Amino acid sequence: MRRRQFVHALAGLAAAGFSVATRAKIPRLRIGVVGGGIVGASIAWRLAEAGADVVQFERTAPGAGATRNSFAWLNAFVADRHYQALRLASIAVYRELDELLGLGITWGGYLNWARDEAEAATVSANAAQLAGTAVPTRSLTPAEFANLNPVIAPGPIAAALYSAIDGHLDPVHATLQLLAQARRHGARLQCPCEVQGLDMRSGHLRSVQTSGGVVPLDRLVVAAGVDTPRLLEMAGFKLRLRHAPGFLAHSTPAPLQVRSVCDAPAGLSFKQMADGTLVGTDSPEPPDLPVHASIREGAIDFPDDAIRALHGNRALDKIKAFLPGARAAALDRVTLGFRPMPTDGFPVIGHVPGAPDLYVAVTHSGVTLAPILGMHVRSELLHERELSALAPYRPGRFAQRG
Ligand SMILES: Cc1cc2nc3c(=O)[nH]c(=O)nc-3n(C[C@H](O)[C@H](O)[C@H](O)COP(=O)(O)OP(=O)(O)OC[C@H]3O[C@@H](n4cnc5c(N)ncnc54)[C@H](O)[C@@H]3O)c2cc1C
Known part of the structure; x- marks a missing residue:
């Protein structure tokens, strides 16, 4: 069975409520998530929940980046209709998560x-x-x-x-609740731990070098906030924020x-x-x-x-x-x-051109968008679906031409 089939089977088992012991017999996709901000936390949770073997790397402390310093207004106050729909979808997920996770959102x-x-x-x-x-x-x-x-x-x-x-909400509290969910589903948070290098062979990821040692991985999600360009550069992709x-x-x-x-x-x-x-x-x-x-x-x-x-x-x-x-x-x-x-103000979400095992998720309004990004990134990575909801936000729009 190819990896894609394994992952599909795994997602089916998870949806059917099979136990971790049952799932453990199937090889699980090893996915690293760089960044313990609200976006990385939401993605780690959703990937682990669907059965992936998730390890998350955070250099400083959970929520230590933009998340901690955010105004954290949950809103869809943008003119672009497609982007507005993405934000509205995220706010709808927040409505459900608020009670489920005790996020304490003020819906005022x-x-x-x-x-x-x-x-x-x-x-x-x-x-x-x-x-x-x-x-x-x-x-x-x-x-x-x-x-x-x-x-x-x-x-x-x-x-x-x-x-x-x-x-509006307390963004660090929300991040900690999302991380707790990730942990509950088996994700491991390495913190403090900095990702310092990528071992890529013929464009494919083998492992990451971290301040805590080498970690073999199948996929890597880069949700490192303002540090994202530095990590993508290691895979030869230039992104300016x-x-x-x-x-x-x-x-x-x-x-x-x-x-x-x-x-x-x-x-x-x-x-x-x-x-x-x-x-x-x-x-x-x-x-x-x-x-x-x-x-x-x-x-x-x-x-x-x-x-x-x-x-x-x-x-x-x-x-x-x-x-x-x-x-x-x-x-x-x-x-x-x-x-x-991002320089055009819109999220940068998707597989990194030239490095298909790398996936990037960097955006302003990440507090508003974190819940929906977690769910959409899971679908794209584990079910290998290309969602139209994310189509305008691909990193390829910044690929250097000529
Ligand atoms: C002043 C201000 C106001 C804002 N207002 C709003 C608002 O009202 N509404 C809204 O929705 N959004 C708002 N935002 C934006 C929002 O806060 C961010 O989009 C969101 O917090 C991004 O989350 P993140 O997880 O992607 O990044 P971050 O929170 O920055 O997390 C990235 C993490 O990656 C870690 N990291 C970086 N490099 C490495 C590495 N090599 N190895 C390991 N870890 C690494 C960092 O330590 C950091 O913790 C605001 C932001 C600011 C600064």
Whole structure:
């Protein structure tokens, strides 16, 4: 029986509920997953659940990369219909996983409001790009806004938009729950353990060299966030990501006030976690000022603690201005994260050109997309299906020509 047949048989047995002992008699595909962020965790779980022999490598700690520093807004707020459908599918899976895994998602929707005509044009553009799509948004009058969110002091409202399907979560907690599922199905997490080299023969994977030794593998999924290009380069594939830093201020817990993810005037985004912590930023990317030059150019930290606190306090003060009941909240910490941002903004998912045993999964909005990616990557790797849901996101679109 060829490997493909073995894997099909295995998936059938798993679906039929056969025991691990029964399955153990069938050679299992040995699949490595590089990265213990939310995307790698979801993929490891789904592969192990379907009967693959999964080993996951995480260099630092689970969720230590972009996942830890994420705003973690679950949304389908994109104009591209195909991409929107993928995100909606993932949000639907989150609805099921929330209770099953105790993810503690706050399903509070999304609010976007403007204080003047110039900002209102942006809110209207956001509404227009979603009009007639499967993302149900509606405009709010000031009275409706007040009714929906009595605790927010919004100031003058020139336009307001509400989307009911959005949620937010604690991304590290969610990652740990997904990893626990992976472990339950037999996946082994090696951590701390860095993948340092690939042993490829005639384009096929033999093993990976790690800081803990050599591990023979049949397939490797690279879900290494911003480090993904370095790993793909080892297989001769060049992928460039856009350097996309973003900071978030985190407060001490305040009394529970707001459940929606909020995009407020002047570029302020914030949410309140279930424990009362306020999380937000007044600048999705560092403004183009000389003081930010180093952060805009490379993956580094804030120059010093004073600048870190300055950014954090400025953002938190702006958030508190909209939440009078949270005025006592103080700055707890400021995170600076780096989004795994493909240059065209869309996910990069699929077999690596020239290295069919390697599969890549790198994307912005990975918190939103992790559940559906886990399921789709399982189908593509174990059932050797090419899913149309992933067709536009193949790495081949970045293959260098000529
Ligand atoms: C400021 C900010 C705001 C964001 N807001 C949102 C949002 O609102 N909604 C949303 O959906 N997404 C958001 N994102 C994006 C989202 O956080 C990421 O897309 C997602 O976390 C990516 O998860 P990942 O598992 O692919 O990567 P990561 O979480 O970066 O995990 C990759 C892991 O791989 C490990 N690794 C790297 N190289 C190796 C190696 N050689 N060997 C072993 N391990 C290795 C790293 O240590 C890391 O833990 C935001 C990101 C940031 C930074």
